[in-house]
Amino acid sequence: MITRTIAILFFAAALVTGFALGWGYSLGAALYRLNAAALNATQAAVQRYIHPDLWDALFVPMLTLPAWSGWAFFGIIFLVIGALRPGRG
Amino acid sequence: MQIRIPRGWEIPEALATPEHLVFGRRKAAALGVGLLAAPAAAWAQQADALPAMRNTRYPPGRDITAEREVTTFNNFYEFGSHKGISRAAQALPQRPWTVKVEGMVETPREFGIEDLLRTMPLEERVYRLRCVEAWSMVVPWTGFPLSALLAAVKPLGSARYVVFETAAIPTVMPGLRQSWYPWPYTEGCTIAEAANELSFMVVGAYGKLLPPQNGGPIRFHQPWKYGFKAGKSIVRIALTDQRPVSFWERIQPQEYGFWANVNPEVPHPRWSQASERVLGGNARVPTQLFNGYGEFVSGLYTGLSNERLWA
Numbered sequence: 001m002i003t004r005t006i007a008i009l010f011f012a013a014a015l016v017t018g019f020a021l022g023w024g025y026s027l028g029a030a031l032y033r034l035n036a037a038a039l040n041a042t043q044a045a046v047q048r049y050i051h052p053d054l055w056d057a058l059f060v061p062m063l064t065l066p067a068w069s070g071w072a073f074f075g076i077i078f079l080v081i082g083a084l085r086p087g088r089g
Numbered sequence: 090m091q092i093r094i095p096r097g098w099e100i101p102e103a104l105a106t107p108e109h110l111v112f113g114r115r116k117a118a119a120l121g122v123g124l125l126a127a128p129a130a131a132w133a134q135q136a137d138a139l140p141a142m143r144n145t146r147y148p149p150g151r152d153i154t155a156e157r158e159v160t161t162f163n164n165f166y167e168f169g170s171h172k173g174i175s176r177a178a179q180a181l182p183q184r185p186w187t188v189k190v191e192g193m194v195e196t197p198r199e200f201g202i203e204d205l206l207r208t209m210p211l212e213e214r215v216y217r218l219r220c221v222e223a224w225s226m227v228v229p230w231t232g233f234p235l236s237a238l239l240a241a242v243k244p245l246g247s248a249r250y251v252v253f254e255t256a257a258i259p260t261v262m263p264g265l266r267q268s269w270y271p272w273p274y275t276e277g278c279t280i281a282e283a284a285n286e287l288s289f290m291v292v293g294a295y296g297k298l299l300p301p302q303n304g305g306p307i308r309f310h311q312p313w314k315y316g317f318k319a320g321k322s323i324v325r326i327a328l329t330d331q332r333p334v335s336f337w338e339r340i341q342p343q344e345y346g347f348w349a350n351v352n353p354e355v356p357h358p359r360w361s362q363a364s365e366r367v368l369g370g371n372a373r374v375p376t377q378l379f380n381g382y383g384e385f386v387s388g389l390y391t392g393l394s395n396e397r398l399w400a
Contacts, residue, residue: 026268026269028267028268028269029268029269031269032269032270033269036340036341037340037341037343037344039269040170040340040341043170043267044170044171047169047170047171048170048171048172052169052171052173055169055170056169056263056266060263060266060267063267063269064266064267064268
């Protein structure tokens with residue numbers, strides 16, 4: 001029940017984000033609006049200290065997804081967790 | 090008997106490239122003479138050559154940084170936020186290339202890069218470059234004073250700022266996929282700073298055409314400011330009466346401002362600016378006010394003590 005409730009909260013957050021920012025507004029744009037310096041520093045840290053290609057190959061594709069989909073992703077995760085634990089969800 | 094010891098730079102006469110190949114290399118290349126590997130390599134070098142007389146008015150006071158260091162350690166955000174972008178930057182087409190100069194000018198014009206190379210007063214200047222990240226290098230740039238370019242378009246008396254816009258080509262610049270950043274990269278300076286004799290449009294380095302990773306085919310450089318103020322791969326220059334908000338100022342205004350003059354006494358919010366690592370080694374040297382060019386530029390800032398001149 002708890003995991004299902006958390007999933008519903010994430011889906012609600014996805015809806016709110018979609019309506020508030022627009023369904024095509026990217027996650028990167030949302031994070032940039034929230035804290036541009038932190039997003040920039042994260043990119044620098046990944047490219048300079050882990051691997052340059054990691055940012056372009058993994059982070060950028062994720063950041064170009066719609067912002068609402070981030071919440072929806074976690075909603076799905078919690079739904080799956082609930083489904084894998086029948087009777088205790 | 091005369092004993093002649095050859096000096097280090099001397100080569101046998103037989104190895105010298107024949108004069109007709111040097112001066113007729115374009116014609117020779119068109120005829121397909123360059124099929125042999127060795128001459129082809131020689132011509133490739135020659136094709137990039139951009140000789141110009143060195144202007145010795147601005148002695149750098151340090152050794153010139155090795156070309157390999159300068160061409161493989163680059164900040165060019167359109168290609169990534171790391172230093173190893175030189176290979177990716179080769180995708181940036183260098184020809185054809187034009188630079189629009191417009192805005193508050195009498196005669197807006199669009200210059201082809203070849204026209205600039207042919208008509209502008211090219212010279213070589215060895216400038217220090219101080220990055221805001223506390224490293225530096227000394228580069229023999231080839232170029233021409235910005236004032237020469239501005240004279241060709243005749244700025245209006247009401248123009249107060251000059252804005253430099255970098256190319257934004259999504260097909261070759263992976264950074265542009267991050268659409269949330271305020272592309273294209275723009276930078277700017279006051280009209281007085283632009284008119285200063287040190288303000289330099291760079292089209293070459295180390296006697297060759299400027300490579301794309303260093304901002305080829307044309308970039309800007311004001312050696313008394315932090316390096317991020319110098320726009321690379323410029324496609325547009327606009328004169329305006331509005332102070333521009335530049336790329337980094339828009340992203341992190343608390344760290345990167347409009348003026349960004351070098352000052353060792355004013356630290357970056359996250360690190361000291363008192364010293365700098367000279368590329369090519371780990372030695373640190375003290376940073377100088379205005380990067381050591383104060384005698385040429387300090388007068389530009391008289392009466393501007395209320396401005397944030399050092400960030």
